[in-house]
Amino acid sequence: MRPTDLQPAPASASLYEKHTTVHPKRIDGPFRRFKWLVMLVTLGIYYGTPWLRWDRGPYAPDQAVLIDLEHRRFYMFDIEIWPHEFYFVAGLLIMAGIGLFLITSAVGRAWCGYACPQTVWTDLFQHVDRFVDGDRNARMRLDKAPWTAGKAARRLAKWTIYLVIAFWTGGAWIMYFADAPTLTREFWAGDAAPVAYATVAVLTGTTFLLGGFMREQVCIYMCPWPRIQTAMLDEKSLIVTYKDWRGEPRGSLKKAQKAPDAFGDCVDCNQCVAVCPTGIDIREGPQIGCITCALCIDACDRVMKEIGRPRGLIDYATLEDCEREAAGAAPRPVWKTLTHPRTLIYLGVWSAIGAALLFALGTRAHTGLTVQSDRNPPFMLMSDGSVRNSYTVKLRNMQSRPRTMALSLVGLPGATMWTDDMSKDAATRQFAREVSADVTLPLRVYVIAPRGTGGGTFAFQVTSPDGESDSSETAFNAPEPPR
Ligand code: SF4
Ligand code: SF4
Numbered sequence: 001m002r003p004t005d006l007q008p009a010p011a012s013a014s015l016y017e018k019h020t021t022v023h024p025k026r027i028d029g030p031f032r033r034f035k036w037l038v039m040l041v042t043l044g045i046y047y048g049t050p051w052l053r054w055d056r057g058p059y060a061p062d063q064a065v066l067i068d069l070e071h072r073r074f075y076m077f078d079i080e081i082w083p084h085e086f087y088f089v090a091g092l093l094i095m096a097g098i099g100l101f102l103i104t105s106a107v108g109r110a111w112c113g114y115a116c117p118q119t120v121w122t123d124l125f126q127h128v129d130r131f132v133d134g135d136r137n138a139r140m141r142l143d144k145a146p147w148t149a150g151k152a153a154r155r156l157a158k159w160t161i162y163l164v165i166a167f168w169t170g171g172a173w174i175m176y177f178a179d180a181p182t183l184t185r186e187f188w189a190g191d192a193a194p195v196a197y198a199t200v201a202v203l204t205g206t207t208f209l210l211g212g213f214m215r216e217q218v219c220i221y222m223c224p225w226p227r228i229q230t231a232m233l234d235e236k237s238l239i240v241t242y243k244d245w246r247g248e249p250r251g252s253l254k255k256a257q258k259a260p261d262a263f264g265d266c267v268d269c270n271q272c273v274a275v276c277p278t279g280i281d282i283r284e285g286p287q288i289g290c291i292t293c294a295l296c297i298d299a300c301d302r303v304m305k306e307i308g309r310p311r312g313l314i315d316y317a318t319l320e321d322c323e324r325e326a327a328g329a330a331p332r333p334v335w336k337t338l339t340h341p342r343t344l345i346y347l348g349v350w351s352a353i354g355a356a357l358l359f360a361l362g363t364r365a366h367t368g369l370t371v372q373s374d375r376n377p378p379f380m381l382m383s384d385g386s387v388r389n390s391y392t393v394k395l396r397n398m399q400s401r402p403r404t405m406a407l408s409l410v411g412l413p414g415a416t417m418w419t420d421d422m423s424k425d426a427a428t429r430q431f432a433r434e435v436s437a438d439v440t441l442p443l444r445v446y447v448i449a450p451r452g453t454g455g456g457t458f459a460f461q462v463t464s465p466d467g468e469s470d471s472s473e474t475a476f477n478a479p480e481p482p483r
Helices: 030-051 083-107 110-115 117-133 136-144 149-177 180-189 194-214 216-222 225-232 253-258 295-306 319-326 334-339 341-363
Strands: 065-068 073-076 079-081 239-242 314-317 367-373 387-397 403-410 416-419 430-435 439-449 456-463 469-476
Touching: 030 065, 030 110, 030 117, 030 149, 030 180, 030 295, 065 149, 079 083, 083 110, 083 225, 083 334, 083 341, 110 117, 110 225, 117 136, 117 149, 117 194, 117 216, 149 180, 149 194, 180 194, 194 216, 239 319, 295 314, 314 319, 334 341, 367 403, 367 456, 367 469, 387 403, 387 430, 387 456, 387 469, 403 439, 430 439
Parallel strands: none
Antiparallel strands: 065 073, 073 079, 239 314, 367 387, 387 439, 403 430, 403 456, 416 439, 456 469
């Protein structure tokens, strides 16, 4: 009977794999340099964006990217999103989701390997490890060494740097929600809102823990995205793969030099494993722990160069190409995988949503109104037989300057209107109001129609001096005519 056949697990068996600390070795190469570039750009954007200024005139904040929860606005350079335009944010989120599918279809788990925040911060913390404790061997020795004053000092120094990075990360996050220079001053003076301190504390703690200690555990056990990606990958997907038909049987360089025909190109130097940030051996085949960062490609290419063999024993390739190559065909250029029909479909959908959002953004009006009629009572019958309905009308001025906006009645012949700040005697079919920059002006509007007017619909229309207008149809309630 095989050990897995319906036998209870031995009493000593654990449900969980024992955690082994990964100490990736320093490596240089084109993919490592690309990772440096992505790290600099992504961290630069994250930490620097709240400090960018953008002149929107005297009536709007001058922070380039701002989520203004208090006034319910989202600013991004020249774009200002109001709450009723949340569909833009929903569209961007949908684009981000489809963008992940697109990236996975085109270049496999490149998001995980280069741009995911967990990857970027883990990479940063691993550089801190190297800076404080040295490279892989020195760190492994230090881990095994007994606790001494020197080891404690190194640990303290390292964790302090972790904490500073984590605090800076949490601090940068809250800057997106208020004017960054003002909030910084208030934060250090103890005058910021409690939620700001709580947010920084939570993000400092999670960054410290996830980037400093949990690292590859997050990718392998906690994050759902690798599972979803695994379902999306097929034999046409680009993955980092070890070309076993070329590398096996593996043997040390010494053995291979003695019997060149008996061994493949892999000299079993273990460099690909030593540099791997998740600590896996890519020679065991594609696996969920591989975030396709390609550092093992850099390591193996360097070994191949040193021993005078062609590069690419570990390389980006599709499983389909691997089979063709193993059968003797020439390697296919990687860019050809980008024209996979599924990739083109994702690109088409992603581009169409993007174009629709851009069109909607470019053609949206900066004048608007919403109307809500009173439900109780639905109408008032006046002593002269005329009928009055009441409404709350909100005029929206979405420009960053004050504008005079005219409100008028469309339909409902003979009807006039007035507001709380007008006399009923001044009732008219159109009046104007000055609406401050970037605000919604609520008005109580009373519409009165002559005796004998029946129920029906009409519209309020708002027009701004630059010709923009918006209208909203609503009901006019009246008593049933006598039978
Ligand atoms: S196996 Fe290679 S590509 Fe995969 S995570 Fe490790 S180093 Fe990166
Ligand atoms: S780095 Fe290359 S040669 Fe060395 S063990 Fe890995 S696959 Fe083999």
